[in-house]
Amino acid sequence: MMLMRSLREVFIAKRVMGVIKVLVGATMILIILGLVGCARPTGYTKASSLLTGTTSYGYSDKRINGDEFSIVANGNPLTSKARVAEIALLRAARLTQEEGRTHFVIIKQKTETTEKTVLISIPLLVGGALVPVPVGEKTTKEPMAILLIRLLPLQPAYSPDALNAAEVIEHLAKHLE
Amino acid sequence: MSQILTDVRLTLIIAMLGTLSACATPAQPGHMVPEPALFPSHSLDSPLRNAIAIQKVGGGEKTNPLLVSKVGSNELQEALRLSLKQYGFLSTSEVAAPFRLEVFLIELKQPGSGLTMIVDSVMRYKLTRSSDDQVVYDDIITASYKATMDDSFLGPQRLKIATERSIRANIAAFLGHLHSLNILKSPIQ
Numbered sequence: 001m002m003l004m005r006s007l008r009e010v011f012i013a014k015r016v017m018g019v020i021k022v023l024v025g026a027t028m029i030l031i032i033l034g035l036v037g038c039a040r041p042t043g044y045t046k047a048s049s050l051l052t053g054t055t056s057y058g059y060s061d062k063r064i065n066g067d068e069f070s071i072v073a074n075g076n077p078l079t080s081k082a083r084v085a086e087i088a089l090l091r092a093a094r095l096t097q098e099e100g101r102t103h104f105v106i107i108k109q110k111t112e113t114t115e116k117t118v119l120i121s122i123p124l125l126v127g128g129a130l131v132p133v134p135v136g137e138k139t140t141k142e143p144m145a146i147l148l149i150r151l152l153p154l155q156p157a158y159s160p161d162a163l164n165a166a167e168v169i170e171h172l173a174k175h176l177e
Numbered sequence: 178m179s180q181i182l183t184d185v186r187l188t189l190i191i192a193m194l195g196t197l198s199a200c201a202t203p204a205q206p207g208h209m210v211p212e213p214a215l216f217p218s219h220s221l222d223s224p225l226r227n228a229i230a231i232q233k234v235g236g237g238e239k240t241n242p243l244l245v246s247k248v249g250s251n252e253l254q255e256a257l258r259l260s261l262k263q264y265g266f267l268s269t270s271e272v273a274a275p276f277r278l279e280v281f282l283i284e285l286k287q288p289g290s291g292l293t294m295i296v297d298s299v300m301r302y303k304l305t306r307s308s309d310d311q312v313v314y315d316d317i318i319t320a321s322y323k324a325t326m327d328d329s330f331l332g333p334q335r336l337k338i339a340t341e342r343s344i345r346a347n348i349a350a351f352l353g354h355l356h357s358l359n360i361l362k363s364p365i366q
Contacts, residue, residue: 060284062236062281062283064235064236064281064301065233065235070283070284072283072299108301108316108317110317112297114286115323116288116295117288117293117295118291119290119291119292137291137293139293144284144286144297144299146283146284146299146319148301148317
């Protein structure tokens with residue numbers, strides 16, 4: 001009876017270990033896929049922070065008040081400052097159309113280079129499973145573009161600074177999307 | 178078998194307690210106020226002395242306890258109020274203040290994980306003269322803070338410290354600009 005019980009416990013323990021190995025393996029594959037996915041400049045995509053609450057690559061926007069909006073585009077280390085500036089500008093144009101307008105003006109614009117630290121890990125075989133073990137950190141530089149815009153009324157008085165949203169989209173969408 | 182189940186239950190309880198103790202809390206206003214005497218006190222005849230009222234603060238985000246520490250608009254407004262007061266810029270009257278300040282938190286760039294955590298804050302400051310509604314200052318300020326294991330061993334706490342100090346550095350930069358701003362209290366007649 002005791003022998004049967006011990007064998008059953010060993011069997012369960014082996015199954016648990018098997019599940020853990022599969023989970024660790026799946027995690028490693030996801031990490032590798034994630035790294036492969038990052039190996040190109042950031043495109044025109046909405047930055048999403050739903051899962052982690054922290055910043056991801058792409059654009060985001062906020063209404064400041066009335067017709068004023070802020071737009072931020074964050075790029076990965078492979079992205080140039082010019083590209084994040086274009087992503088922000090394209091978002092400004094699309095936002096203008098989403099709000100039912102045709103023209104907008106840029107109130108302020110700024111591009112920055114921010115720093116981010118990334119953990120360096122090496123996979124080690126622990127108990128038959130590959131486990132990422134952190135061995136250090138490296139600092140990378142990432143571009144950020146900031147735009148403040150104001151949407152113009154549908155029948156705007158002539159403004160030399162006004163940008164036509166449709167023209168901006170036509171000019172930028174092809175190589176950013 | 179029962180021993181294994183007991184161990185599993187114990188592990189789950191410890192994990193749950195650990196998760197609860199690591200719940201994210203919002204940034205504290207007092208922690209976002211620049212150090213006293215960061216700048217030399219401005220002259221008594223400065224037009225900005227006791228002359229600024231905070232009109233509007235926006236762009237903040239509420240903290241989800243299950244995610245990471247954020248900066249709410251109310252906390253940011255309180256931090257700004259304390260900072261302006263500390264440096265002698267805050268008006269005693271909100272209605273009759275010669276200058277009105279609007280602040281908007283455009284972006285708070287936070288890392289997902291890491292030993293060293295760098296948080297970047299991007300804020301817009303707009304200062305308007307009340308007498309003629311002229312904008313005397315309108316700029317975007319970016320600031321960052323790098324929190325290390327020296328600041329805290331706990332990741333969520335380290336991120337909170339980096340967030341608060343990034344905002345503090347941002348406000349400090351704005352106060353520095355105010356000190357060097359050359360403006361008149363009223364337009365020249």
